[in-house]
Every structure is written in structure tokens, then in C-alpha cells.
Amino acid sequence: xxxxxxxxxxxxxxxxxxxxxxxxxxxxxxxxxxxxxxxxxxxxxxxxxxxxxxxxxxxxxxxxxxxxxxxxxxxxxxxxxxxxxxxxxxxxxxxxxxxxxxxxxxxxxxxxxxxxxxxxxxxxxxxxxxxxxxxxxxxxxxxxxxxxxxxxxxxxxxxxxxxxxxxxxxxxxxxxxxxxxxxxxxxxxxxxxxxxxx
Amino acid sequence: xxxxxxxxxxxxxxxxxxxxxxxxxxxxxxxxxxxxxxxxxxxxxxxxxxxxxxxxxxxxxxxxxxxxxxxxxxxxxxxxxxxxxxxxxxxxxxxxxxxxxxxxxxxxxxxxxxxxxxxxxxxxxxxxxxxxxxxxxxxxxxxx
Numbered sequence: 391x392x393x394x395x396x397x398x399x400x401x402x403x404x405x406x407x408x409x410x411x412x413x414x415x416x417x418x419x420x421x422x423x424x425x426x427x428x429x430x431x432x433x434x435x436x437x438x439x440x441x442x443x444x445x446x447x448x449x450x451x452x453x454x455x456x457x458x459x460x461x462x463x464x465x466x467x468x469x470x471x472x473x474x475x476x477x478x479x480x481x482x483x484x485x486x487x488x489x490x491x492x493x494x495x496x497x498x499x500x501x502x503x504x505x506x507x508x509x510x511x512x513x514x515x516x517x518x519x520x521x522x523x524x525x526x527x528x529x530x531x532x533x534x535x536x537x538x539x540x541x542x543x544x545x546x547x548x549x550x551x552x553x554x555x556x557x558x559x560x561x562x563x564x565x566x567x568x569x570x571x572x573x574x575x576x577x578x579x580x581x582x583x584x585x586x587x588x
Numbered sequence: 589x590x591x592x593x594x595x596x597x598x599x600x601x602x603x604x605x606x607x608x609x610x611x612x613x614x615x616x617x618x619x620x621x622x623x624x625x626x627x628x629x630x631x632x633x634x635x636x637x638x639x640x641x642x643x644x645x646x647x648x649x650x651x652x653x654x655x656x657x658x659x660x661x662x663x664x665x666x667x668x669x670x671x672x673x674x675x676x677x678x679x680x681x682x683x684x685x686x687x688x689x690x691x692x693x694x695x696x697x698x699x700x701x702x703x704x705x706x707x708x709x710x711x712x713x714x715x716x717x718x719x720x721x722x723x724x725x726x727x728x729x730x731x732x
Binding site for chain 1: 693694696700706709711716
């Protein structure tokens with residue numbers, strides 16, 4: 391697993407290690423075997439096994455044997471668990487992955503995560519939410535939005551729902567739904583990754 | 589036509605074998621043509637309606653291909669989704685993959701516009717018409 395250090399959060403040994411940790415920590419509702427993780431993340435079998443061993447020895451992950459498969463889980467008993475979860479969420483989670491994709495669509499001015507994933511970003515603990523709810527402010531082509539929803543849902547393994555709102559509707563909080571969204575947890579989606587100039 | 593991919597869809601129960609029906613296929617090709625013309629005609633006044641027409645033109649073109657070749661999608665929820673799967677397998681050698689993949693995007697947008705108060709824009713209709721035209725022409729060539 392000789393991948394370069396992750397650009398957004400260069401504190402992990404490699405991007406591969408960061409993504410493995412992120413998949414196991416943020417996808418706890420979809421536990422996967424080492425073989426499945428290696429396919430899903432595009433990492434070689436030997437490298438991912440050594441990485442899993444290292445993380446397990448450090449007490450950051452645990453694994454269970456089911457037949458010949460080794461299923462990986464986050465070790466929620468680890469003293470590092472809450473902070474590491476937060477780092478992975480910010481560095482590799484939906485807001486980070488969604489931003490560049492949405493930023494490529496003409497006509498989207500701003501976007502926010504709302505609902506349960508946004509609550510999670512803001513520190514609310516609890517079960518990992520299933521769907522990822524996004525508000526996009528602007529006037530994009532709806533087909534472009536649907537296309538990005540499909541790509542992101544496949545990439546994140548969760549349904550991504552993007553609700554498009556015209557700027558004046560957003561500014562005026564023109565409906566009960568929008569008022570509710572604006573009063574609830576909101577996380578701004580960054581279109582340009584940290585460290586890059588817009 | 590990729591018989592291997594179609595065999596997989598048959599084995600999964602996504603599609604079924606039926607008697608070939610060229611007459612039904614021609615009727616659907618005819619209505620696909622009309623829908624596409626109507627979509628272009630009303631796009632400026634009624635983008636929602638035009639979008640549904642363009643989507644249906646696409647769907648009926650694929651349906652015509654199925655009927656002419658003796659297939660139908662199985663009768664359970666998700667029939668439109670499986671229509672798209674059929675098209676991806678049956679028309680994979682016509683060089684229109686981009687348009688075939690768009691069928692599923694159109695399907696999703698049609699559902700969103702029906703159930704989630706999403707406004708379809710005129711640019712969406714214009715794009716849908718391009719995809720529908722490409723698929724309809726490919727089906728016609730395939731069946732000629």
C-alpha cells in the first residue's frame with residue numbers, strides 16, 4: 391500500500407491507510423472483509439493486510455473471523471476513537487468527497503450538508519446516518535445534479551440526495567422546509583480542497 | 589447485441605423471453621418519434637411535459653427493440669430501471685453508451701420531478717432530446 395500521503399489531511403502514513411481507516415470507521419454499518427475492502431479501495435491485498443495488522447496491533451481496529459474472511463471493525467473502546475472518528479469524518483467524509491463533484495456543476499453557488507450527517511460533523515454522536523442530505527443553492531441543470539448524485543452514491547456507498555434551491559428562496563428561507571434546514575445543523579461543503587487556490 | 593449480458597439479465601429474472609412482436613415494435617417506434625417531435629415543440633412552454641415526452645420517447649424506443657427481439661421486462665417494481673439495463677446490454681455495440689447511461693439519469697430526474705418538487709429546466713429537456721434521438725436512431729438501425 392505505497393500510496394502518497396493524503397492531500398487533505400497529511401497526518402496519516404499514506405492515503406491508502408487514511409482511506410482504509412475512513413471506510414472502516416465511517417462505514418461501520420457495512421462491515422466488510424479484507425478482500426472486499428481491498429477491491430473497494432483499489433489497494434493491493436498484501437499491503438492492506440499489513441496495514442490492518444498494524445492498526446489492529448495499535449488498538450485502532452479489531453477484526454472478526456467469519457469462515458475464511460477477516461471482517462474489520464473500528465475499535466470503539468480505543469481512547470483515540472472519538473477524535474480519530476472526527477478526523478476521518480472531516481478528512482475523508484461526505485462533505486469532503488461531495489465538494490469537488492458539486493463544484494464542477496455550473497450554476498451551483500453554495501452547498502451545505504444538512505440533517506443527520508451534518509449533526510454528526512458538529513459532534514452529535516449516535517448511529518451512523520444512512521442517507522446523505524445536501525442542499526445546493528443555485529440554478530444548475532437538474533440532469534447534471536442527478537448524474538453527480540448517482541456517482542457520489544456509488545462512491546460513498548450511501549444514497550446522496552441533493553435538493554436544489556434558488557438563491558433568492560434560500561436567502562428568504564421561503565418555505566417551512568427551508569426554515570427547518572436553516573435552523574438545523576448545517577455544514578458548508580467546500581468546493582475546492584484545502585490548500586488549493588480557488 | 590451482447591448475448592452474454594442478456595443471458596445474465598434473463599438468469600437474474602430482470603427480463604423474460606416472449607414471442608417477437610414486430611407490429612408492436614413499429615407502433616412504439618412511431619409513438620417514440622411523435623413524442624420526440626412534441627417534446628421539442630412544447631419545450632419552451634412546458635419543460636416538465638416536454639421532459640416526460642422525451643423520456644417516454646427513449647423508453648418506447650427501447651421497448652420497441654425488446655418487442656422486435658422477443659424480450660420484455662419482468663412485471664415487478666423497477667420495470668423502468670430494468671428497461672435501462674436491457675438497453676445497456678442489447679445496444680452495447682452501437683457506440684451510444686453515453687446516451688444509454690443517461691437513460692437512468694433521466695429516469696431518476698423524472699421520479700424526482702414527480703415526487704420531490706424538482707423543477708426540470710429547459711436545458712434538461714434539450715439534453716434529454718439529444719439522448720432520446722440518439723437511442724431512437726440506434727434502435728431503428730438495429731431493427732432495419
